[in-house]
Amino acid sequence: MKKANPQGKGMVPVLQDWHALQPTITAEKAVGQLLADYCVSSLVLSAAFSFRPVPGQDYSLYYGEDGWQLSLITPMEWGQRQPADYVGVCRLRMDMTWQLSLPESVGDNRAVATALARFFDAFIASLDKEGTLEESLPVYLAQLPYYQRMLATGLSTSIRDSARVLGIAREPARQLLSATDQVPLLQKVTTQTE
Numbered sequence: 001m002k003k004a005n006p007q008g009k010g011m012v013p014v015l016q017d018w019h020a021l022q023p024t025i026t027a028e029k030a031v032g033q034l035l036a037d038y039c040v041s042s043l044v045l046s047a048a049f050s051f052r053p054v055p056g057q058d059y060s061l062y063y064g065e066d067g068w069q070l071s072l073i074t075p076m077e078w079g080q081r082q083p084a085d086y087v088g089v090c091r092l093r094m095d096m097t098w099q100l101s102l103p104e105s106v107g108d109n110r111a112v113a114t115a116l117a118r119f120f121d122a123f124i125a126s127l128d129k130e131g132t133l134e135e136s137l138p139v140y141l142a143q144l145p146y147y148q149r150m151l152a153t154g155l156s157t158s159i160r161d162s163a164r165v166l167g168i169a170r171e172p173a174r175q176l177l178s179a180t181d182q183v184p185l186l187q188k189v190t191t192q193t194e
Contacts, residue, residue: 028162031176045138046148047068050147054092064083069084088100097159132171134170139152139153
């Protein structure tokens with residue numbers, strides 16, 4: 001017999017997690033910033049992690065043989081045991097989108113730079129194939145681990161609400177991409193840090 005709740009969580013903890021991971025603030029954003037937030041958030045949610053992120057807290061993003069990994073541990077704390085190449089600092093915002101701040105030296109690491117460019121290109125290609133922006137959102141992705149799935153649902157709510165405020169939720173994603181200069185979009189995706 002198949003268990004109704006494969007993560008072994010009762011409904012109360014699930015509802016508590018959903019309440020904690022719902023967007024509480026949805027700021028009005030320009031189309032380019034909205035797409036950049038969607039891209040960065042998709043990248044972070046593709047990373048492996050098994051903890052519940054908290055808005056306003058900094059996390060470290062790494063890239064290695066096993067792909068993307070989000071960690072509570074900074075490169076300084078890892079020391080010589082660092083599991084993969086450091087990418088940058090991620091912060092979950094109150095609107096359930098993620099901010100990614102890259103060190104200036106990230107471009108020196110060819111593997112990380114290539115992985116970031118490949119992810120960005122795949123994100124653009126997926127939007128280019130989809131129907132509307134709203135239809136492209138990860139409302140419920142069963143294949144994701146528990147916290148990533150909850151965060152993806154929160155992200156979808158945030159992006160959908162922001163897109164509706166802008167009046168672009170039902171616009172073809174391809175049209176939004178063609179109206180947005182993708183070079184500045186890539187720059188918006190990643191903010192540089194000192």
